[in-house]
Amino acid sequence: MVLSGPSGVGKGTVCEELMKDRDDIRYSISATTRKKRPNEKDGENYYFLSLDDFNQRIEDGDFLEFAKVHGNYYGTPKKYVKEQIKNGEIVILEIDVQGALQVKENFDNAVYIFLLPPDLMELRRRIVGRSTEDEKQINLRMENAKKELSFIDKYDYAVVNDEISHTVDKIDAIIQAEKLRVRNVKGVQHHD
Amino acid sequence: MVLSGPSGVGKGTVCEELMKDRDDIRYSISATTRKKRPNEKDGENYYFLSLDDFNQRIEDGDFLEFAKVHGNYYGTPKKYVKEQIKNGEIVILEIDVQGALQVKENFDNAVYIFLLPPDLMELRRRIVGRSTEDEKQINLRMENAKKELSFIDKYDYAVVNDEISHTVDKIDAIIQAEKLRVRNVKGVQHHD
Numbered sequence: 001m002v003l004s005g006p007s008g009v010g011k012g013t014v015c016e017e018l019m020k021d022r023d024d025i026r027y028s029i030s031a032t033t034r035k036k037r038p039n040e041k042d043g044e045n046y047y048f049l050s051l052d053d054f055n056q057r058i059e060d061g062d063f064l065e066f067a068k069v070h071g072n073y074y075g076t077p078k079k080y081v082k083e084q085i086k087n088g089e090i091v092i093l094e095i096d097v098q099g100a101l102q103v104k105e106n107f108d109n110a111v112y113i114f115l116l117p118p119d120l121m122e123l124r125r126r127i128v129g130r131s132t133e134d135e136k137q138i139n140l141r142m143e144n145a146k147k148e149l150s151f152i153d154k155y156d157y158a159v160v161n162d163e164i165s166h167t168v169d170k171i172d173a174i175i176q177a178e179k180l181r182v183r184n185v186k187g188v189q190h191h192d
Numbered sequence: 193m194v195l196s197g198p199s200g201v202g203k204g205t206v207c208e209e210l211m212k213d214r215d216d217i218r219y220s221i222s223a224t225t226r227k228k229r230p231n232e233k234d235g236e237n238y239y240f241l242s243l244d245d246f247n248q249r250i251e252d253g254d255f256l257e258f259a260k261v262h263g264n265y266y267g268t269p270k271k272y273v274k275e276q277i278k279n280g281e282i283v284i285l286e287i288d289v290q291g292a293l294q295v296k297e298n299f300d301n302a303v304y305i306f307l308l309p310p311d312l313m314e315l316r317r318r319i320v321g322r323s324t325e326d327e328k329q330i331n332l333r334m335e336n337a338k339k340e341l342s343f344i345d346k347y348d349y350a351v352v353n354d355e356i357s358h359t360v361d362k363i364d365a366i367i368q369a370e371k372l373r374v375r376n377v378k379g380v381q382h383h384d
Contacts, residue, residue, distance in 0.1 A: 156374065181350075
């Protein structure tokens with residue numbers, strides 16, 4: 001399951017709440033070259049890597065996808081995702097649209113969800129409220145948000161993140177429905 | 193929304209319970225040439241038509257789909273379905289696989305759900321339990337059920353009707369998820 005959406009829309013909180021609700025979801029921790037925020041922990045929110053280390057990983061083919069966003073690199077380590085899927089778990093990738101499009105080339109059975117802000121002013125308020133960013137960075141993120149929104153038709157589902165409990169309910173319904181897809185219901189397919 | 197499944201699997205009960213739960217679903221009443229069962233009402237369960245009347249309706253192009261099942265004709269009146277969809281309502285068609293395939297040719301945005309019995313013996317028990325059918329009719333329905341099951345890969349979702357409340361919850365989740373599909377979320381599509 002791929003969850004994308006503009007920076008500041010609340011993807012992280014949605015993932016946290018989903019994980020509390022369900023025990024069939026594994027969170028794929030991304031690697032990044034971006035600076036650690038004060039509240040973040042290495043190996044929990046991200047694997048924080050130097051640019052050199054990140055480039056080495058790219059060279060070694062360790063990433064399922066990687067992308068440069070707001071001047072920093074982000075990537076999904078391949079090994080963990082493959083292991084979890086093999087075990088029948090749902091893996092949630094919280095990644096940007098560039099990364100999502102790369103994943104789409106390799107996983108045709110993934111579910112793509114785009115998380116939307118109630119409106120763009122609300123998004124600005126959330127980014128400012130995070131208060132670890134200066135004005136220039138905020139404007140960059142807003143520009144990027146508008147660009148990202150134009151990719152929404154590449155996604156399967158669009159969920160407005162108005163209230164966290166509603167958002168989690170909606171994504172729960174999507175997961176429940178996707179598990180009922182004929183291709184995902186084992187033992188009912190009689191034909192190819 | 194198209195709901196199919198072997199005769200006796202409980203499609204009727206599932207539709208009734210769904211309608212109690214939700215006010216956004218309209219039930220499309222089929223026309224049929226089959227005999228009315230004692231508990232059925234004309235214009236409520238079905239429009240019971242003579243073979244001549246049914247043939248006239250076919251000729252007039254009044255049906256969205258029609259099919260011969262267990263020796264009787266069944267058809268979906270076109271007018272009601274089109275009106276309700278125009279009003280933004282969900283219309284549920286409780287029809288057999290032949291009819292579903294006909295609908296599929298005309299509505300690419302419909303959702304196809306196949307209702308499964310927990311197993312075929314359970315299905316037999318339900319058909320016998322209905323006790324309005326003789327042995328030959330029961331065998332015909334069982335044969336037909338096996339044939340219908342082979343069409344399941346033409347459907348989007350497969351729902352096992354083990355317990356009615358679970359089944360209704362599952363279909364609720366499917367409806368909720370389908371409403372969140374990008375193509376169904378108004379005002380979020382920026383590209384074609």
